[in-house]
Amino acid sequence: MNKSVLSKESFLNFLKERNLIEEGDFDNLYEIYSLVVDAIYEVLAVSNNPFDLYVNHFVIIIYIINEYKFYLSLKNIEKVDGKHQLSEEQIHFIGSLCADKYLTNEKLNYKSESFANRFNPPISTLNLYLNFSLRILESSVSLKSRNDILIKNMLVKALKMGKCILNLLIEGFETEAFSTWRTLHENECIIFCLVKNGTEIFTEYFKHIKYSLAYRGQIKSKEATDKIFEEIKEEMKKHDLKSKDMKKFIEYGYLYVSKEAQNSDVPIKLNFRDGVERVAGLSNYSKVYEMASEIAHSSPLLLFSRREYYFNVTLLNLYETFFRLEIIFEAIFKSLNNDALINQYERLKQVYLGELRSIYQIVKQNFIASNTKLNKSEDAK
Numbered sequence: 001m002n003k004s005v006l007s008k009e010s011f012l013n014f015l016k017e018r019n020l021i022e023e024g025d026f027d028n029l030y031e032i033y034s035l036v037v038d039a040i041y042e043v044l045a046v047s048n049n050p051f052d053l054y055v056n057h058f059v060i061i062i063y064i065i066n067e068y069k070f071y072l073s074l075k076n077i078e079k080v081d082g083k084h085q086l087s088e089e090q091i092h093f094i095g096s097l098c099a100d101k102y103l104t105n106e107k108l109n110y111k112s113e114s115f116a117n118r119f120n121p122p123i124s125t126l127n128l129y130l131n132f133s134l135r136i137l138e139s140s141v142s143l144k145s146r147n148d149i150l151i152k153n154m155l156v157k158a159l160k161m162g163k164c165i166l167n168l169l170i171e172g173f174e175t176e177a178f179s180t181w182r183t184l185h186e187n188e189c190i191i192f193c194l195v196k197n198g199t200e201i202f203t204e205y206f207k208h209i210k211y212s213l214a215y216r217g218q219i220k221s222k223e224a225t226d227k228i229f230e231e232i233k234e235e236m237k238k239h240d241l242k243s244k245d246m247k248k249f250i251e252y253g254y255l256y257v258s259k260e261a262q263n264s265d266v267p268i269k270l271n272f273r274d275g276v277e278r279v280a281g282l283s284n285y286s287k288v289y290e291m292a293s294e295i296a297h298s299s300p301l302l303l304f305s306r307r308e309y310y311f312n313v314t315l316l317n318l319y320e321t322f323f324r325l326e327i328i329f330e331a332i333f334k335s336l337n338n339d340a341l342i343n344q345y346e347r348l349k350q351v352y353l354g355e356l357r358s359i360y361q362i363v364k365q366n367f368i369a370s371n372t373k374l375n376k377s378e379d380a381k
Contacts, residue, residue: 003037003041004055004057005034005037005057006033006057008030011026011029011030011033011061012026012030014061015029015061015065020061020065021065021068021069022082023082024079024081024082024083024084025068025083025084027083028068028083028084028086028091029064029065029068031091031095032064032068032091032094032095032098033060033061033064035091035092035095035096035099036060036063036064036095036098036099036102037055037057037060039095039096039099040055040060040099040102040103041055043099043103044107056106059102059106060098060102063098063101063102064094064095064098067094067097067098067101068094071090071093071094072084075090111171111172112171112172112173113172113307114169114170114171114172115169115172115174115307115308115311116169116170116311117170118166118170121359122315122359122363123166123169123170125352125355125356125359126162126166126318126319126322126356126359127163127166128352129322129326129348129352129353129356130159130162130163130166130322131163132345132348133159133326133329134156134159134160134163136333136341136345137152137155137156137159137329137332138156141332141333141336142336143332146206147194147199147202148332148335150194150202150205150206151191151194151195151328151332152332154187154190154191155191155325155328155329155332157187158184158187158188158191158321158325159325159329161180161181161183161184161187162184162318162321162322164180165177165180165181165184165314165318166318168180169311169314169315172307174305174307174308174310174311174314175295175301175302175305175307175310177310177311177314178291178292178295178310178313178314179292179295179296181292181314181317181318181321182289182292182293182295182296184318184321185282185285185289185292185317185321186272186276188280188282188321188324188325189272189276189277189279189280189282190276190280191280191325191328192280192281192282192324193255193258193276193279193280195328196258196259196279196280196281197257197258197259197279200257201254201255201257201258204253204254204256204257205254207254208250208251208253208254210228211228211231211232211250211253212250212251214228214229214232215246215247215250232246232249232250235249235253236249236253239253239256245270248270248271249270251270252270252271252272252275252276253270255268255270255275255276255279256268258279260278260279261279272289273286273289273290277289285317288313288317291313295310308370309371312363312366312367312370313367315363316360316363316364316367319356319359319360319363320360322356323356323357323360326353330345330349333345
């Protein structure tokens with residue numbers, strides 16, 4: 001096995017160009033690097049796996065720099081003549097940690113069996129769209145209204161959760177991805193509650209954020225906190241609520257001003273399923289939300305579940321959530337009147353949104369077919 005190692009000059013230039021660490025520590029770091037590379041190649045020399053022969057020196061260096069900086073802060077080691085004075089024992093200790101972490105985390109990293117990889121079109125296409133949307137929202141969208149800023153921030157969080165779900169599915173963590181979709185669905189429902197009901201509910205929502213801060217002890221002034229609690233009690237009286245209902249009112253009381261609450265003969269409830277989800281117009285997801293909640297709360301479904309089933313359920317629900325949120329994204333995006341970016345978005349949408357809808361239909365058809373086949377097989381038993 002041919003051992004490759006960066007020369008000291010190349011190693012130092014690499015660190016200098018990227019300004020990764022102070023110059024006085026270069027010698028310590030190169031000594032650690034040499035020890036780590038020796039240890040790694042010694043272990044890999046006896047491996048029968050040809051993929052183990054590749055050693056990523058950049059990753060090794062990043063491990064070393066992070067371990068070195070952490071060790072210095074942990075031990076509070078001071079400088080002498082611009083250089084941290086480490087004993088050979090300390091140098092070897094840091095080197096040993098880095099070699100172990102590289103070998104274990106990079107070469108022996110635990111991988112759960114997965115039903116898709118990041119190159120799989122249902123994953124990669126949606127990931128492309130999420131990446132574009134997030135970059136635009138975080139770097140290009142400039143909004144002035146606090147209502148628009150709130151929706152933008154909630155949308156950013158929702159799209160980030162979408163990426164998180166895809167990453168969990170890629171890594172083979174289907175039930176964890178499904179329980180994350182549950183949180184995404186909650187966020188989505190609040191967005192739709194606000195968007196559907198306009199200015200008045202935004203005002204109430206911001207007021208209930210203030211109530212929540214007071215309830216959690218996040219208001220610095222006791223006098224201000226007491227005043228807020230008096231306001232909460234007055235508001236609760238208007239709705240004939242008892243003191244035991246305070247937490248529910250703080251969390252969901254803004255729903256009282258929604259059109260659903262004002263116009264329906266059936267009172268809304270201060271909870272998610274019969275409150276937020278209903279006002280959002282997404283009550284048809286209550287069953288799948290309930291199933292995701294059981295998994296999130298470690299019911300037997302978490303342990304005794306068909307992994308492929310939850311992979312497909314999660315992916316399908318993520319797609320459906322995305323299609324709805326994309327409408328909100330488009331409305332915010334097009335309000336900016338930036339022709340160049342809007343044209344870029346229109347091209348993306350023209351090519352990939354239709355592709356995503358086609359992918360969704362294929363995944364859905366395959367899911368229905370596989371479950372029909374499974375049910376017939378179980379009936380035959």
